Amino acid sequence: MQPSRIDILSELEKKVLWLASWTIHNANHIRDNVDGLKVGGHQASSASLATIMTALYFDILRPQDRVAVKPHASPIFHAIQYLLGKQTREKLENFRGYKGAQSYPSRTKDIDDVDFSTGSVGLGVAQTLFSSIVQDYVHAHGMAKDKPEGRMIALVGDAELDEGNIFEALLEGWKQSLRNCWWIVDYNRQSLDAVVREGLWERYEQLFKNFGWEVVIVKYGALQEDAFREPGGDKLRAWIDACPNPLYSALVFQGGAAWRKRLLDEIGDQGPVTALIEKRTDDELARLMNNLGGHDLPALIKAFGSITHDRPVCFICYTVKGFGLPMAGHKDNHAGLMTPAQMETFRTQNRVRPGHEWDKFEGLTLPPEKLQAFLEKVPFAQRRPAAKAARLRIPETISVPPQAVTSTQTGFGALMNEIGKSKEAYASRIVTTSPDVTVSTNLGAWVNRRGLFARASQLDTFRNERIPSTFAWEFSPQGQHIELGIAEMNLFILLSALGLSHAIEGERLLPIGTLYDPFIARGLDALNYACYQDARFIVVATPSGITLAPEGGAHQSIAQPLIGMAQDGLAAFEPAFVDELAVMLRFALDYIQKDGDVAPSEQDWLRDETGGSIYLRLSTRPIEQPQRAMTDDLKQGIIDGGYWLRRPGPNAQVVVAYTGAIAPEAIEAVGLMSEDRRDVGLLAVTSADRLNAGWTAAQRARERGLVHARSHIERLLDDVPLHCGIVTVLDGHPATLSWLGGVHGHITRGLGVEHFGQTGSLPDLYRHYGIDANAIIAAAQGLTAGRPIRYLRALP
């Protein structure tokens, strides 16, 4: 007799659970002797999703679908990919080891075609929602015409739903008429620490329905449904429905005899249900009670297959954490591992001979050829890597007419307005987005030109009513600005989704997101994950620092320049002048398109070959602009991170190195000092991040034998005499620049902001925090011998 599809899938489910459990056990077995520590691996968390993922990957998914896998179900994901021939035994044997299969699915570090990197719970879930919006955006703009619409699917832990960013995304999805998005909740009613609250599913159901989602509850498996149809079945069903979560989990853990005792004690005197219980052996009873919908292939396939519309769907699938394993249901099982003895029993149950643990079909009952033939036809496995999205040509210069006095933020608006006029292809691929600060971050002119994106057109009511307004707020499928609510998490997750469009949709977008600098902190984890999965985007943050004087307090960012330096995959710039910004923006539009396939080389840690994302920290402070020609040298200096605004002479006693909007104070201080200190130099640092990265890379290269390796900052400081002091200054944490002294051993004093800001006028605050011209001069005097600097007034 031909095996049915379900027969085959059940065999594969068994194999997936075996392989995932073995992968974890094996990794621990190899390595726990070395340092006495288990490497961990989430056997229980994985097992919870074994059935759902088997149903999805081997049956339901289509090549165009994309999945964010619950991070700790990584072993199940890798096992499935192994069966499909996309993961290697070597990587699995080295699970959680150096260059082995990753603990949490990783786009950049795993080889088996991970769609979204997950790990920080909640982020992957929201990413699927925003990826659906990006898919709509791409299609609405006439791109990816031949690519069928895929479903963006998240496998969600029930405790993962505690993460607020999921609900922020939900609201945004509703506003954007979300489609083609499924969230499948692994409702095992267990978190890491404990068992979750009763009746959570009812809250979820209401909530999702309110946002226009269909909710499908997959609670009972086929065995249970059959039992409910037997005499007394209604009583059993009522008991299951009323059973508190912790008790159900405990009984799952205890097994058949405990189920029998409990059920007989509680409903055994209620007529036919006694017979229903008694006619089953302990094992059969346990199997019946464990047969929740999330572990029943036919129930799952029916539920998933029943969706024929494109509205978003939330599936709440009842599961058992640790299903099929001895720790099933135990509240402490999150990081639990099977003991070697338990693993041996599990091996026997799976009929796996020692030495054959990795054999794909070992211990299964169906003929290997049949299983292999099935695997080769699995629809999802037919997907091929997307063709490389073409790079868009960026014009050699993007510029705006010079203004005598202006701010970098105004300059940004003007540059975007200029790009908005362009007929070149790259301009049509720019997508901007902002969490309710579109106008105040100066994107208004761009939006006036390019419009807002929505699947359905919507006219600007103010315009229709002929009420004068500076900004047209018209939505259409052609619009190039995606309006977001205030949540900064959503901004970074959307940037992440837009920034992966070239990989996921096969169409390159050039995403630019704007926000207020201090609120980078609000979305920081999402920014981190966006960079981790190598999404490509530009983030433009204004206003920043205490330069935002009257706003006060925590509205004034301090740590952000250090975030810019420390965040991997993100090159940070802070221009002082608009002509610098123009160079940076041009560089950024090109840099974010560079091929990420090559790992950054040790020699070139700047990633100029491989590219990355960009952070531009801007200011609202209007300052006098230099009237100068933009030479190639100057351009290169700006991009590499710094240039001499005034070169120090051979006898220089002091150099001032500054970043950003504080430029006038640095310039003033250098002027005032020049009578009393010789040959003072002024170093414009446009990217502390790139200067620092280049320096580190050069040192490392030299240590590895490349004796001529030299970084930009080393060259810049080469001519500064060793006795010369360096005063660094910026509107941000002083550590951003004070490392400059370490390059050649110059004595250095770092000025900046270390304590929360406050309201005040700009001179008040610069004086208070010690970053005005006076403070710079005082620092210079402290560092260098010589007569007192005459302009130095007594500091308050």
Ligand SMILES: Cc1ncc(C[n+]2csc(CCOP(=O)(O)OP(=O)(O)O)c2C)c(N)n1
């Ligand atoms: C943002 C974040 N905080 C904490 C963790 C640590 N953590 C990993 S899994 C987990 C609990 C997950 O419970 P649930 O989502 O129900 O999944 P289950 O283990 O039940 O499958 C926690 C707290 C994390 N990975 N990410």
Ligand SMILES: [Mg+2]
């Ligand atoms: Mg859970």
